Amino acid sequence: MAGKIKQMIDNIISQRAKDNAMLAGVIKTKLMLKGIDPGKFTPQSPDDAAIIGKLEVLMKEL
Amino acid sequence: MNIKTAFSVKPDVQNAVADIKAQLKGFDPTLVVFFASSIFAPDEIAERMEASFPSAETFGCSTAGEIVTGKMLTKSITAMAFNKQAIKDCKVEVIDNLNKESYRAFNAFQRHFGHTMKEMDPGKYVGIILIDGLCCKEELIMDKMGDLTNVSFIGGSAGDDLKFENTFVYANGKSFSHAAVMAILEPATEFSFIKTQSFCELPKKLNVTKANEYTREVLEFNGKPAAVAYAEALGVSMEEAKNRFMHNPVGLVFEGDPFVRSPQQFKGDGMVFYCSVKEGMELSLLESTDIIASTKQAVEDKKTEMGGISGIVNFNCILRTLELGQKGLCEEYGKLFADVPTVGFSTYGEAYIGHINQTATMLVFK
Numbered sequence: 001m002a003g004k005i006k007q008m009i010d011n012i013i014s015q016r017a018k019d020n021a022m023l024a025g026v027i028k029t030k031l032m033l034k035g036i037d038p039g040k041f042t043p044q045s046p047d048d049a050a051i052i053g054k055l056e057v058l059m060k061e062l
Numbered sequence: 063m064n065i066k067t068a069f070s071v072k073p074d075v076q077n078a079v080a081d082i083k084a085q086l087k088g089f090d091p092t093l094v095v096f097f098a099s100s101i102f103a104p105d106e107i108a109e110r111m112e113a114s115f116p117s118a119e120t121f122g123c124s125t126a127g128e129i130v131t132g133k134m135l136t137k138s139i140t141a142m143a144f145n146k147q148a149i150k151d152c153k154v155e156v157i158d159n160l161n162k163e164s165y166r167a168f169n170a171f172q173r174h175f176g177h178t179m180k181e182m183d184p185g186k187y188v189g190i191i192l193i194d195g196l197c198c199k200e201e202l203i204m205d206k207m208g209d210l211t212n213v214s215f216i217g218g219s220a221g222d223d224l225k226f227e228n229t230f231v232y233a234n235g236k237s238f239s240h241a242a243v244m245a246i247l248e249p250a251t252e253f254s255f256i257k258t259q260s261f262c263e264l265p266k267k268l269n270v271t272k273a274n275e276y277t278r279e280v281l282e283f284n285g286k287p288a289a290v291a292y293a294e295a296l297g298v299s300m301e302e303a304k305n306r307f308m309h310n311p312v313g314l315v316f317e318g319d320p321f322v323r324s325p326q327q328f329k330g331d332g333m334v335f336y337c338s339v340k341e342g343m344e345l346s347l348l349e350s351t352d353i354i355a356s357t358k359q360a361v362e363d364k365k366t367e368m369g370g371i372s373g374i375v376n377f378n379c380i381l382r383t384l385e386l387g388q389k390g391l392c393e394e395y396g397k398l399f400a401d402v403p404t405v406g407f408s409t410y411g412e413a414y415i416g417h418i419n420q421t422a423t424m425l426v427f428k
Contacts, residue, residue, distance in 0.1 A: 016212060023184065023212055025317075026415060030208045032316050033201075033416035035340035061209040 003043040008055040009036070034058075064148035064250075065373035065427060066091075067403045069130040069140040075102045078139045079110040091115055091143035093152050093247070095190070095375065096122035096232070097129075097407035098139045100222040104230040104237035107139070112235030118143070121154045121233040121243045123192040126221030126380045129406035134383070134396040136223070142375060142405035148427065151175070151248040156233050158241045160199040168210060171246050179211035182246075187213050188253055188425065190375070193242040195219035195229040195410030198278065200417035201338045203242060208415065213246065216255055216425050218377030218409030219417075229410065252428040254368055257414050258360040259322050259421040260382070261348040263315055266295040268345045275338040279329060283345075287331030295347050304328060308381055311420055312345040320348055324381060324419035336419045337411060353382055354391055357422060358398050364426055373427040374399060376406030381420045383408040 009031065017024035028038045036051060068085035070078040082096075094115045098107050104124065111120045122141075130140040153174040155167035168179045175182065191207075193200055200219055207215055220229035231243040268291060272282035283291035293303035296310055304327075313320030323345065324336045339345070365371050376399065386392045406424075414423040 026212070026214070029316050029321075029415050030205075032314060033208075033321065034205065035342050037344070058209060 001047045002045060004047045005045055005051050005055065006041040006043055008052065008059065009038045009041060012055065012058060013038070063403070064145050065403045066143050067131045067141065067405050068143070069128070069133070069135065069138055071135065071138045073101070073137070075106045075110055078102065079107065079114055082139060082141050083114040086141070086143050089143055090145055091118040092146050093144040093149050094118045094120045094141055095405060096120065096139060096141040097125045097405065098122060099128060099137045100124045100225065101137050102139065104232070108232035108237040109235050111232070115143070119152050119154050119245070120235070121192070121245055123220035123232060123243070123407070124222055124230045125407035126223050126410065127383050127408035129376050129378060129396065129399070129404060129408070131402070131404045132396055132400035134386070134392040140405050140407070142373065142403065147250055148373070149247050150250045152245055154233050154243060154245045156231070156238055156241055156243055157203070158238050160194065160197050160203065160240055160242060167244050175246065179213065182211060182213050184212045184214055186248060188247050188249065189213050189215035190245045190247065190425065191215045191217035191242060191413050192231045193217070193219050193413070194231065194240050195221050196226065197240055200411050200413065204413055204416050214255065214415070215244070215413060216377070216423050217413040218407065218423070219411035221380060221408060221410045224380070249427060251372065252368060254364060254426045255414060256360050256364050256424040256426055257319070257421060258357050259320055260351050260353040260356040261311070261313065261320055261322065261420070262351055263313065263320060264347040264349055266347040268292065268295060268312055268347065270339050270341050270343045270345065273339050273341045275340050278335045278338045279332050280335065280339050281332045288333040289328045289331050292325070292333060300328070308385060309350050311348050313348045314343055315346045320346065321416060321418050322348065322420045337417045350385070353386060354394055354398065357395065361398060368426065368428045370428060371402050371426055374402055374404040374406070375425040376404055376422060377409050377412050377424070378406055378422045379412055379420045380408045380410060382422060
């Protein structure tokens, strides 16, 4: 399977930033500092269970 | 003027605090932020600062050097006082056990401001965090807070004048070790941030292939022992590479903006850093540039962007201060802030979005 990470990242950014571009940048930076580079994931990226696990924890905090 | 600064180099706490109080006579602060050399007894300074400003919230920390309008100091106390026209509201909380979560403090903020931290408007509120500089928990705290709120936290890790024995944070008239002070401010004016690190990005990349983030240790870059890969990237021997840590740290670069990770030491073939580095991160080799020129530019740009600045709280990395000292530039750095009320200190780590090194993070008020 592929593309789940990109989808989760996009969801997190849209839910947290709510169309605020400055906030979207901050949230992307927070993801980078967690070791998840949003720019590296595309709809074709394989579903890495470790990264998906990290993102699931983050989504629970939303 | 709604933001005022004061400082004292008197060597005993009682006289130093009295000196600061005298300089702020006639001013009615709602908040006083202070930074004090480790020569001052922690309990006494916290208690005396609170007693001197009974109508204000007071918080601060111990330092590795202090900053005040136009000056870099040592063995001093520096303070910034805000009146109601500068800060409409503020709430100070202590996390006195860093092994526990920050939820308790966030619940207190929620009770005080009437909004959950998730709901709080990051354009209306700002957070300051001061944290024990020897606890190695900064990443965990910043990461957790970043998950729970969109409010930006900025700050630094307390110092102890390079003794690396004990650092302290101060709040509510008490001192705390292995703790963090968090404050949420509701400024009455516009506010913004400066993050400046005086480095350029070199083309060499170091991919973290093996690391222990909890000990801030990188074991491998690019599949090679970390120390070997770092020296190779610099094109020097491992012996010479040890001398290049301050000049050539590494950075996690996001849209051209580096979040600096500074090497502390080689440990065997591995490398220990001053903040954690995670497996999978792609780091860029950095090279130091002119701290004075880049900081001056950053402050000037912010003045232009905001149409004026009424106050700056500057969290300046001790490694920057050491470099400035080696080059005889401390006085010149202080003068960059001569025309704006400024307070700050030399930190054991800087906070803005995450935990970073070799950076100055500044909270700026219009």
